[in-house]
Amino acid sequence: MLRDITIGQYYSADSVIHRLDPRTKLIGTFCFIVILFLIKGVYGLLIAGLLLLLIVKATKIPLWYIVRGQKSIYILLMFTVVLNMLMVKGDVLVKIGFITITREGIYTAVFMAMRLILLVIGCSLMTLTTTPLQLTDGLERLLRPLKKIKVPVHDISMMMSIALRFIPILMEETDKIMKAQSARGADFESGSILQRAKALIPVLVPLVISAFRRADELATAMEARCYRGDEGRTRMKELKYQKRDHIAKLVILVGCAGLYMTRFLPSITQTFYAITGLFS
Amino acid sequence: MKEMVKSEGLTFTYMEETEEGQTGAEMKKALDGVDLSIRKGQMIVILGHNGSGKSTFAKMLNALLKPTSGSLWVDGIDTSDDEMLWNVRQSAGMIFQNPDNQMIASIVEEDVAFGPENLGVDPPLIRQRVDEALEAVGMAAYAKASPAHLSGGQKQRIAIAGILAMKPDLIVLDEPTAMLDPRGRAEVMKTLQKLNKEDNITIVHITHYMEEAAMADYLYVIDQGKVALSGTPREVFSQVERMKELGLDVPPVTELAYRLQDPVMQEKLKARGIEIPGDILTVEEMVEALCPSN
Numbered sequence: 001m002l003r004d005i006t007i008g009q010y011y012s013a014d015s016v017i018h019r020l021d022p023r024t025k026l027i028g029t030f031c032f033i034v035i036l037f038l039i040k041g042v043y044g045l046l047i048a049g050l051l052l053l054l055i056v057k058a059t060k061i062p063l064w065y066i067v068r069g070q071k072s073i074y075i076l077l078m079f080t081v082v083l084n085m086l087m088v089k090g091d092v093l094v095k096i097g098f099i100t101i102t103r104e105g106i107y108t109a110v111f112m113a114m115r116l117i118l119l120v121i122g123c124s125l126m127t128l129t130t131t132p133l134q135l136t137d138g139l140e141r142l143l144r145p146l147k148k149i150k151v152p153v154h155d156i157s158m159m160m161s162i163a164l165r166f167i168p169i170l171m172e173e174t175d176k177i178m179k180a181q182s183a184r185g186a187d188f189e190s191g192s193i194l195q196r197a198k199a200l201i202p203v204l205v206p207l208v209i210s211a212f213r214r215a216d217e218l219a220t221a222m223e224a225r226c227y228r229g230d231e232g233r234t235r236m237k238e239l240k241y242q243k244r245d246h247i248a249k250l251v252i253l254v255g256c257a258g259l260y261m262t263r264f265l266p267s268i269t270q271t272f273y274a275i276t277g278l279f280s
Numbered sequence: 281m282k283e284m285v286k287s288e289g290l291t292f293t294y295m296e297e298t299e300e301g302q303t304g305a306e307m308k309k310a311l312d313g314v315d316l317s318i319r320k321g322q323m324i325v326i327l328g329h330n331g332s333g334k335s336t337f338a339k340m341l342n343a344l345l346k347p348t349s350g351s352l353w354v355d356g357i358d359t360s361d362d363e364m365l366w367n368v369r370q371s372a373g374m375i376f377q378n379p380d381n382q383m384i385a386s387i388v389e390e391d392v393a394f395g396p397e398n399l400g401v402d403p404p405l406i407r408q409r410v411d412e413a414l415e416a417v418g419m420a421a422y423a424k425a426s427p428a429h430l431s432g433g434q435k436q437r438i439a440i441a442g443i444l445a446m447k448p449d450l451i452v453l454d455e456p457t458a459m460l461d462p463r464g465r466a467e468v469m470k471t472l473q474k475l476n477k478e479d480n481i482t483i484v485h486i487t488h489y490m491e492e493a494a495m496a497d498y499l500y501v502i503d504q505g506k507v508a509l510s511g512t513p514r515e516v517f518s519q520v521e522r523m524k525e526l527g528l529d530v531p532p533v534t535e536l537a538y539r540l541q542d543p544v545m546q547e548k549l550k551a552r553g554i555e556i557p558g559d560i561l562t563v564e565e566m567v568e569a570l571c572p573s574n
Contacts, residue, residue, distance in 0.1 A: 169428070221382035
């Protein structure tokens with residue numbers, strides 16, 4: 001189950017999106033996130049979703065692979081949906097005991113769920129098409145101006161890339177430890193939430209200890225390979241904007257502007273009310 | 281031939297660290313007056329049971345640890361010289377036991393490039409070195425792969441490529457095959473032998489496997505921080521009793537040959553016209569001794 005999580009994982013394929021400069025992708029993702037929060041109606045999100053689907057097609061990554069990787073956010077998603085449905089006040093559609101479901105509630109729940117899904121897929125597209133090292137290289141270059149005010153940009157980006165590198169290793173290790181503890185009679189599946197949380201302690205302790213040991217060994221190995229921070233360091237793949245990056249930036253600009261315009265579309269709520277109105 | 285590594289009275293003591301981060305009481309003498317010299321182009325194996333000080337020695341070759349007293353020169357550079365620290369680390373590449381814990385990048389070629397990037401090599405030259413290094417360890421086809429999908433032996437070969445890209449004169453390997461299956465071990469050993477024979481890279485290999493030790497040009501056995509035995513594999517392994525005293529084994533075939541030296545056994549063998557020398561190292565030699573007609 002843990003192995004299926006693909007957050008922060010690179011998917012090797014040969015596509016235009018993969019070849020884009022990581023900075024372009026970072027800027028694109030950032031714009032996408034901002035615009036998601038500026039979009040007001042479901043129409044806007046639908047169009048954003050459609051655009052995202054086109055990008056997914058361009059990455060040559062199978063859609064099921066991306067969707068499967070989002071499993072971990074399902075719980076969060078359910079939470080958002082349920083909370084929004086129950087908490088938002090408005091025209092009451094259904095009322096069972098203390099539970100009231102309102103028109104606005106359903107609308108907000110759907111809207112929030114869509115936004116969350118688009119957000120996560122958008123971000124994971126970036127990590128799926130960019131190797132962690134490229135990603136952090138790009139981030140380092142983008143944040144370079146911050147160096148002037150003594151922000152350790154290089155160190156932060158190195159830490160990030162190592163963290164991403166060790167996600168699958170630690171996942172595998174968690175799996176292994178859980179199996180080892182299950183074999184000795186540990187029970188992770190039943191009991192109350194509190195009991196289950198307690199059952200995780202014998203998993204977490206060895207995991208943390210082993211993570212520290214790994215960190216220590218990795219640091220030694222990095223030193224042995226002459227790592228001494230940013231000073232005098234070169235890159236095999238120097239970041240250089242290509243023609244495709246300029247085109248991509250143009251696409252991002254036009255896309256964002258277009259999505260922003262959806263704010264001024266005739267509100268979808270009217271359509272929505274019309275549909276839900278049929279049931280009340 | 282020039283000396284690659286030379287040590288004189290090399291001693292290292294692990295110090296207890298006090299809370300202020302200062303060195304406190306002596307804890308353990310890991311190395312105690314080691315004198316040895318390794319010539320360029322040799323394949324050296326260092327043997328010793330756990331805690332004998334062999335890993336400490338390996339880390340000193342890469343200047344990760346500095347001598348408490350005595351001296352160690354790598355390619356003529358004194359490892360206790362802070363100014364030359366990075367030169368030592370460049371010329372003495374180091375491979376560790378766990379292949380996962382020494383990979384920095386999530387893509388094979390980016391990991392191989394890590395060393396030369398740290399050295400500040402020109403980007404086009406890094407590309408060339410990475411390709412050459414991957415070619416040398418036979419992993420060129422996996423340049424774009426993720427290490428997570430490789431076997432232990434393959435990962436260890438990538439680690440070797442990562443060192444090769446730094447153009448070292450010496451590769452130090454601290455039990456590189458301990459976590460590998462027999463096939464991975466064979467892959468790594470083949471790679472090491474090729475690098476030693478074809479590219480004339482000096483190799484210092486620390487291992488537990490006696491079969492691997494038998495392939496060395498010269499062996500050092502370290503016990504309690506001192507060189508207890510040294511010589512060619514044949515010289516060292518012929519001292520079966522001494523090896524056992526040191527808590528080490530000899531290759532099974534060598535042990536068999538040794539046991540056949542027993543006068544009773546010799547009598548029986550002689551009756552059949554077979555003569556078995558006491559210093560057999562490999563199965564092939566044993567076959568040759570048993571059926572000389574082959």
